[in-house]
Amino acid sequence: xxxxxxxxxxxxxxxxxxxxxxxxxxxxxxxxxxxxxxxxxxxxxxxxxxxxxxxxxxxxxxxxxxxxxxxxxxxxxxxxxxxxxxxxxxxxxxxxxxxxxxxxxxxxxxxxxxxxxxxxxxxxxxxxxxxxxxxxxxxxxxxxxxxxxxxxxxxxxxxxxxxxxxxxxxxxxxxxxxxxxxxxxxxxxxxxxxxxxxx
Amino acid sequence: xxxxxxxxxxxxxxxxxxxxxxxxxxxxxxxxxxxxxxxxxxxxxxxxxxxxxxxxxxxxxxxxxxxxxxxxxxxxxxxxxxxxxxxxxxxxxxxxxxxxxxxxxxxxxxxxxxxxxxxxxxxxxxxxxxxxxxxxxxxxxxxxxxxxxxxxxxxxxxxxxxxxxxxxxxxxxxxxxxxxxxxxxxxxxxxxxxxxxxxxxxxxxxxxxxxxxxxxxxxxxxxxxxxxxxxxxxxxxxxxxxxxxxxxxxxx
Numbered sequence: 001x002x003x004x005x006x007x008x009x010x011x012x013x014x015x016x017x018x019x020x021x022x023x024x025x026x027x028x029x030x031x032x033x034x035x036x037x038x039x040x041x042x043x044x045x046x047x048x049x050x051x052x053x054x055x056x057x058x059x060x061x062x063x064x065x066x067x068x069x070x071x072x073x074x075x076x077x078x079x080x081x082x083x084x085x086x087x088x089x090x091x092x093x094x095x096x097x098x099x100x101x102x103x104x105x106x107x108x109x110x111x112x113x114x115x116x117x118x119x120x121x122x123x124x125x126x127x128x129x130x131x132x133x134x135x136x137x138x139x140x141x142x143x144x145x146x147x148x149x150x151x152x153x154x155x156x157x158x159x160x161x162x163x164x165x166x167x168x169x170x171x172x173x174x175x176x177x178x179x180x181x182x183x184x185x186x187x188x189x190x191x192x193x194x195x196x197x198x199x
Numbered sequence: 200x201x202x203x204x205x206x207x208x209x210x211x212x213x214x215x216x217x218x219x220x221x222x223x224x225x226x227x228x229x230x231x232x233x234x235x236x237x238x239x240x241x242x243x244x245x246x247x248x249x250x251x252x253x254x255x256x257x258x259x260x261x262x263x264x265x266x267x268x269x270x271x272x273x274x275x276x277x278x279x280x281x282x283x284x285x286x287x288x289x290x291x292x293x294x295x296x297x298x299x300x301x302x303x304x305x306x307x308x309x310x311x312x313x314x315x316x317x318x319x320x321x322x323x324x325x326x327x328x329x330x331x332x333x334x335x336x337x338x339x340x341x342x343x344x345x346x347x348x349x350x351x352x353x354x355x356x357x358x359x360x361x362x363x364x365x366x367x368x369x370x371x372x373x374x375x376x377x378x379x380x381x382x383x384x385x386x387x388x389x390x391x392x393x394x395x396x397x398x399x400x401x402x403x404x405x406x407x408x409x410x411x412x413x414x415x416x417x418x419x420x421x422x423x424x425x426x427x428x429x430x431x432x433x434x435x436x437x438x439x440x441x442x443x444x445x446x447x448x449x450x451x
Contacts, residue, residue, distance in 0.1 A: 018217065019217055111443075113291060113295075113440035113443040114211060114298060114439055114440060115439070118446065146251060147251050147252050147253075147284060147290075150284060151284075151287070151291075155447070175242050175243055177243075183248075184248035184275075184276050184279075185276050186254075186276065186281055187247070189279075189281065
């Protein structure tokens with residue numbers, strides 16, 4: 001017997017999500033079918049809200065419901081310190097830490113020659129204009145420690161070189177809880193380069 | 200199901216899913232190979248750091264011999280070429296070399312000479328300050344090893360060389376044309392016999408000694424026009440990383 005069209009449509013839509021295959025999509029669809037109407041409506045509403053209400057902050061390019069975002073207009077935020085990240089979700093990864101009190105600037109990607117993404121496709125010009133305006137003392141480059149992230153960080157540091165601003169790079173090295181025995185040579189080298197003095 | 204052990208150079212590494220990566224290698228014994236590296240994006244992955252483009256590694260992977268996609272088992276760095284990544288101009292040059300090999304070499308064809316050419320080019324790039332002659336030499340050698348050596352010793356039409364201080368080059372015939380034969384095979388570019396001698400040197404000189412090769416001012420652009428257009432004629436499109444070498448050099 002053929003599956004009802006409404007269930008097939010839901011399975012087909014869920015399958016398009018990252019990490020969800022045929023079996024998972026079917027399981028989720030039947031879970032929704034078994035649940036209450038209220039739960040299904042809440043989920044549908046939440047998906048619609050994400051598309052309707054979320055916009056990009058005109059200052060930091062992070063995701064927000066109001067422009068400028070809460071971080072950019074936060075009175076307890078240190079506006080002299082800007083942390084540069086690749087994607088909007090990186091802002092929340094750093095925010096979860098709860099220790100950083102500065103503001104952010106989202107690049108919306110990284111320089112990637114093999115994908116044809118150059119500096120003009122990113123928000124580097126806007127960062128430069130922000131620094132030009134003055135009031136910023138430190139720019140922290142928190143791009144990923146891979147080839148594209150590193151080269152983007154080097155590029156930004158060269159662009160900001162003429163301005164009286166301190167440009168720093170997040171430390172690279174061994175993750176907490178790892179074993180030095182299994183670390184590769186590049187990670188070990190970077191961790192030695194970025195070593196800090198003990199008391 | 201076989202287990203393959205070889206040395207390899209990482210050509211490209213892209214994110215495949217939440218935690219996996221799809222990595223393209225140029226291997227010593229098995230040519231160009233693509234592998235899925237499970238969990239490679241996790242911060243405590245054993246592969247982290249060894250799958251960056253241009254890394255020279257010991258590689259172990261498994262899968263059926265005739266399949267296109269393998270599973271990565273082990274990757275151990277022999278040389279990371281970190282000094283190339285730390286220099287802006289060298290980095291984009293290295294990425295260009297990788298893209299050229301990735302584009303011109305088909306999968307699962309043993310190409311030992313091209314593998315050694317890439318390894319030698321990266322070794323040289325690491326220590327070299329003047330990288331332009333190396334780039335020209337790499338383009339010419341790669342074309343030659345792929346079976347597309349340009350004819351530089353005699354005219355493609357009359358098979359002799361009656362030079363009047365200049366020669367023409369016909370890209371579709373992939374060779375030089377003398378002054379008397381320009382009607383039969385119109386050249387797209389004309390250059391001096393001095394440039395011709397440099398082009399011959401690019402094909403014969405040891406790539407590790409390319410530091411000795413210095414192009415006179417004016418000739419460098421002429422040589423670049425020939426070698427890069429030969430690449431374009433063969434590949435059929437501009438490579439994505441090539442404009443970056445020029446644009447990023449301006450930032451220095």
